[in-house]
Amino acid sequence: MPAGVSWPxxxxxxxxxxxxxxxxxxxxxxxYRPDLSIPEIPPKPGELKTELLGLTDPLQTHNSKQH
Known part of the structure; x- marks a missing residue:
């Protein structure tokens, strides 16, 4: 038995x-009372509090600079 103790x-x-x-x-x-409800309409980007704010997608910034 592990550590030399009995089964009980x-x-x-x-x-x-x-x-x-x-x-x-x-x-x-x-x-913490998590919000377990499912919204009918998905939130728009940036509306979720779980997203990292201030970070952008490198591909989006690269493509926007080309236009």
Missing amino acids: RYLKMLGTSILAMFAGAEVVHRY
Whole structure:
């Protein structure tokens, strides 16, 4: 057995750690309250708060300079 512990103790520690992980995920989920709704119309570029602002696509800037 790993680390020289018995099967019952190993399973108890495994179960406890999994329960603690699930409890922590639940606490974080309830604290941050993610928006799980799906919009009917996709957002336009730049409207999402998850996008990196200030960065541009090098191909777009290169093509716009040629015109």
